Each structure stands twice: as C-alpha cells, then as structure tokens.
Amino acid sequence: MSTLILIPARMASTRLPGKPLADIAGAPMIVHVARRAAEAGLGRVVVATDTQSVAQAVRAHGFEAVMTRMDHESGSDRIHEALLALDPGRKVETIVNVQGDLPTIDPRIIAASLRPFDDSAVDIATLGVEIVRDEEKTNPNVVKIVGSPLSGSRLRALYFTRATAPWGEGPLYHHVGLYAYRREALERFVALKPSPLERRERLEQLRALEAGMRIDAEIVQSLPLGVDTPEDLERARTILAN
Numbered sequence: 001m002s003t004l005i006l007i008p009a010r011m012a013s014t015r016l017p018g019k020p021l022a023d024i025a026g027a028p029m030i031v032h033v034a035r036r037a038a039e040a041g042l043g044r045v046v047v048a049t050d051t052q053s054v055a056q057a058v059r060a061h062g063f064e065a066v067m068t069r070m071d072h073e074s075g076s077d078r079i080h081e082a083l084l085a086l087d088p089g090r091k092v093e094t095i096v097n098v099q100g101d102l103p104t105i106d107p108r109i110i111a112a113s114l115r116p117f118d119d120s121a122v123d124i125a126t127l128g129v130e131i132v133r134d135e136e137k138t139n140p141n142v143v144k145i146v147g148s149p150l151s152g153s154r155l156r157a158l159y160f161t162r163a164t165a166p167w168g169e170g171p172l173y174h175h176v177g178l179y180a181y182r183r184e185a186l187e188r189f190v191a192l193k194p195s196p197l198e199r200r201e202r203l204e205q206l207r208a209l210e211a212g213m214r215i216d217a218e219i220v221q222s223l224p225l226g227v228d229t230p231e232d233l234e235r236a237r238t239i240l241a242n
Helices: 029-039 052-060 075-086 107-112 183-191 196-201 205-210 230-241
Strands: 003-009 044-049 064-067 094-097 124-130 144-151 154-161 173-182 215-219
Touching: 003 029, 003 075, 029 044, 029 052, 029 107, 029 230, 044 052, 044 075, 052 064, 064 075, 075 094, 075 183, 094 183, 107 173, 124 205, 144 173, 144 215, 154 205, 173 183, 173 215, 183 205, 196 205, 205 215
Parallel strands: 003 044, 003 094, 044 064, 124 215
Antiparallel strands: 094 173, 124 173, 144 154, 154 215
C-alpha cells in the first residue's frame, strides 16, 4: 500500500498555546514528531498546519509542510485537505494521522498501526495499550477501548468511552489517538456529520462506529506521552534530553 503520514499541527491549543513550536532538546516539538514518523519507515511524512511559523520551522529541519485552512474542527478534516493538495492523482491508498503532540512516540508503534489492514474489512486502524495504573481506569481523560478480542494483540472496537468500561474482570485498554485510514474510509468519514454519541462523549471516532464503519485496534506495549500541559512538556524535555 502507498502510505502517507500526515501530522496535523495548530497553534491554538487552549492548555498549552503555541505548543508545536515549544522547544524540546533544541528542536520544536513538531519536528520531534516528524522525526519519529520518518523513523517508522512507512513512507512520505508531511506536517499539515494552519500557521506559517510552524511550516517554516518544519522545513528548516528538512521536513515537508503543507498549509491548510484555519477553520477545521478536527485533525481529520485537516489531513483530508492536506491529502487532496498533496495527492491529486489519488496514488496514496493509506493515510496515517499522527498527532503533533507526541514527541516521544516509539516509531515501532506507528508502523504497528497498519497491521489491522491485513483484514480487508477494516476501514480504520488505531492503537491501544493495556491500562496498568488503577487511577487511569477511572480517569475520564483516559479514553478506553471497548472491543471484542480478535487475537492476543488485536481488538475489534465496539465503543470508545471516557467511563470505566467494560465492567467486570479483565483488562482495560487505553486508546492511543493515532489513526490509519484507508483512503475511501477517510473520505467517507469527513463527509459525515458529527454523531450523537460523538457529541456526548466528545470522541470523534464514535462518528465512524455509529455510521457502521469498522475500527480495529492493535494492542502495543508503549504508551506515548501526549503533551497537553506545561508539566507534560517538562516530562518530554527530560525524556528527550536523555
């Protein structure tokens, strides 16, 4: 499959303004994400942004950037606009959406996101990690995957929730917000209107499930640090400094 990795980046973060350009070990955060994505070895890597300063920083470090509109409601909409600009000939078959605030992500789990596409019935692929800390099981900021096991390392997603679910004995899985889309699935997804459960849980991926699309999750061992607060940024600096 011809694969394009797109990294959406916008400056208007409410909790950590300007975070794509936050310095970590001598380089902007968005550049660290691009480096990890390139190390995954899947194909072309491009940052999709609405801010010239982000594009300039990315290009200064040897990576591609494409400008997109400022009014997108989601990263999915942004990467779709970028895809249309970068691949008008429709040669790209698979798009991997890597969040721009994951500077410590292991490139191996980016590559692992494509494994569910071994099954031609899968529309969208994503990642999960088993939750081991009890406090995360009840934390609404930790999104859980409720899924039917297909193997020891894969779930068919039935639901995503901020609640503690499923009930009963057994593992809980933390959803890692990295998505791989078949091209047709991304096009279908961005054409859909926000769904009732998506609005209620504030989880965009529920729109796909409510529309009958299939999402499979590959279970990996590495949980990337998402940088949302100044404290997260300091943790990332400590990790990448070493």
